[in-house]
Amino acid sequence: MCDFETTDVQSCVLEQEYFNSYVWQRTSGNNLAGYGPHGAADGTYYYLLSAGYLPPVSTVRLVSRNIILESHKCLTFKYHSYGLRLRVYTNKYLKQSLFSYTNMKEWQLVSIQIPIDTNKITFEGTLGYTSYNNPYVSLDSVNITDC
8 A cells, every 4th residue: 555665656545635734744764853763664654743832633634545445454554653643544434443542652563454345544643732742643564455
């Protein structure tokens, strides 16, 4: 699906849903703020940083293009997080997350079985007021594989 290692945009099916002041940034080393992972799990990764002056809840989403599954599959990815929540949804309607977690201060591999009727994958970082210093969430090595 998207390992973030290519410069060919067509081979990576994740795109930011909309653009405002908060964007998923791509890097291979430390992020520009100097905190978070000290490098990617595999080559390059995306990260999202928060600041204390944000509205109580702001979400920034990476959404896949349309996908077609012919059988049950698993979504695998690696994440690294502190103080910000990462959620994963399927399809256009964001009703129930398949994954929701905060605070994994090392790269963690996740594998989630996704429904056969899945046509989109959404990664959502939730920003807002937090008691954590320098909160962030990072994402790498996103793939759809056989379970």
